Amino acid sequence: MIIESAEVIVTSPGRNFVTLRVVTDDGLTGLGDATLNGRELAVAAYLRDHVVPLLAGRDAHAIEDTWQTLYRSAYWRRGPVTMTALAAVDVALWDLKAQRAGLPLYQLLGGASRTGLLAYGHASGRDRSELFDSIRHHRERGFAAVRIQTAVPGITRQYGIAAQAGAGSRYDYEPARRTARPAEEDWDTRAYLRHLPGVIEAVRAEFGPELPLLHDVHHRLTPIQAARLGRELEPYDLFWLEDCTPAENQEALRLVRSHTTTPLAIGEVFNSIVDYQHLIAEQLIDYVRSSVTHAGGITGLRRILDYAGMYQIKSGMHGPTDVSPVGMAAALHLGLAIHNFGIQEYMPHAEVTGEVFDTSFTFADGLLHPGERPGLGVTLDVAAAAKFAYEPAYLPLARLRDGTVHDW
Ligand code: CS2
Ligand code: MG
Numbered sequence: 001m002i003i004e005s006a007e008v009i010v011t012s013p014g015r016n017f018v019t020l021r022v023v024t025d026d027g028l029t030g031l032g033d034a035t036l037n038g039r040e041l042a043v044a045a046y047l048r049d050h051v052v053p054l055l056a057g058r059d060a061h062a063i064e065d066t067w068q069t070l071y072r073s074a075y076w077r078r079g080p081v082t083m084t085a086l087a088a089v090d091v092a093l094w095d096l097k098a099q100r101a102g103l104p105l106y107q108l109l110g111g112a113s114r115t116g117l118l119a120y121g122h123a124s125g126r127d128r129s130e131l132f133d134s135i136r137h138h139r140e141r142g143f144a145a146v147r148i149q150t151a152v153p154g155i156t157r158q159y160g161i162a163a164q165a166g167a168g169s170r171y172d173y174e175p176a177r178r179t180a181r182p183a184e185e186d187w188d189t190r191a192y193l194r195h196l197p198g199v200i201e202a203v204r205a206e207f208g209p210e211l212p213l214l215h216d217v218h219h220r221l222t223p224i225q226a227a228r229l230g231r232e233l234e235p236y237d238l239f240w241l242e243d244c245t246p247a248e249n250q251e252a253l254r255l256v257r258s259h260t261t262t263p264l265a266i267g268e269v270f271n272s273i274v275d276y277q278h279l280i281a282e283q284l285i286d287y288v289r290s291s292v293t294h295a296g297g298i299t300g301l302r303r304i305l306d307y308a309g310m311y312q313i314k315s316g317m318h319g320p321t322d323v324s325p326v327g328m329a330a331a332l333h334l335g336l337a338i339h340n341f342g343i344q345e346y347m348p349h350a351e352v353t354g355e356v357f358d359t360s361f362t363f364a365d366g367l368l369h370p371g372e373r374p375g376l377g378v379t380l381d382v383a384a385a386a387k388f389a390y391e392p393a394y395l396p397l398a399r400l401r402d403g404t405v406h407d408w
Contacts, residue, residue: 090297116367144366230260314342
């Protein structure tokens with residue numbers, strides 16, 4: 001199975017996606033997700049200019065050798081652009097190998113370790129009643145776990161909250177807004193810290209002790225603020241507190257950990273096992289948030305998760321809509337196979353995304369399953385993809401009241 005050609009497809013059905021499509025001499029087509037939200041064309045160029053020319057003529061079965069060749073020969077290692085490009089190649093080769101074997105990819109990764117993957121959805125609201133409606137809506141759609149994000153009184157424009165009321169409303173993440181510049185939002189940490197615990201308490205009281213509740217801080221707190229928040233939320237038994245401090249300051253989690261037993265999740269912006277070296281060995285986190293797409297593919301993320309398993313740390317793979325259907329399928333195959341699966345984030349893609357990507361994965365009774373098609377189980381309609389041209393899009397920027405740019 002020799003690689004004959006590879007091409008990068010940039011398409012925007014609902015939001016921008018970058019996909020690597022690898023074709024072999026025996027007529028198979030493998031897909032890999034290379035979508036880096038808001039920086040899509042950087043990865044597309046990295047692949048087109050520096051990786052695609054190296055692929056033709058290689059043995060498509062040689063996944064580890066290809067991974068190491070691309071990682072080491074570049075000299076410039078790690079980083080989101082490099083590791084997303086590497087992930088796309090890795091996933092496309094796993095897709096090909098499994099198609100060639102006539103098996104769904106999870107079978108090559110060791111077979112199913114469970115019947116399906118517990119998934120969490122995103123509930124949000126501008127006030128309690130909207131938030132409760134959103135949680136009920138997610139429960140009705142079958143979600144057995146929910147992430148809770150609430151608007152904070154006094155903050156007018158805030159990331160992660162649905163802008164309209166209504167059961168099916170989605171927050172304005174999607175896409176990273178199609179604007180020529182990042183939208184500006186507001187932030188006030190003291191107002192947030194005053195408001196959040198009461199909301200989580202009310203949700204717990206309304207929905208009972210069983211429902212797993214998650215919350216994402218989006219890197220906005222200092223270590224001592226995060227420590228206080230974790231401690232205040234302990235009575236409400238959060239499944240996890242996500243990205244409580246800026247990801248660059250890994251020592252911060254030592255301080256947070258020493259003050260609270262609220263489980264911690266981090267890593268959606270990490271891209272290699274090196275990012276986790278101390279966090280895992282020192283047992284400073286409980287869940288690894290990296291996605292297959294941004295952490296070097298199945299090969300890269302599996303390495304991280306095997307290491308995490310030594311310390312009873314579990315997976316909590318990033319699964320917003322900026323992980324494409326190809327990336328989501330890869331996550332589900334890996335999650336089904338590993339022993340230390342924790343939970344899978346699941347934000348269903350917009351309906352129009354389905355005009356380009358056809359997938360075999362299913363969501364029933366709160367559980368995701370990758371399906372039984374050989375390979376990843378995803379096909380990309382090249383002609384349909386060409387109809388949705390790339391549009392510049394940016395994630396927002398948050399400022400404090402005095403105009404200071406803040407983490408978000
Ligand atoms: C979020 C994402 O899914 C999450 O947990 O943090 O919505 C994140 O903001 C985007 O994926 C950024 O690309
Ligand atoms: Mg997050």
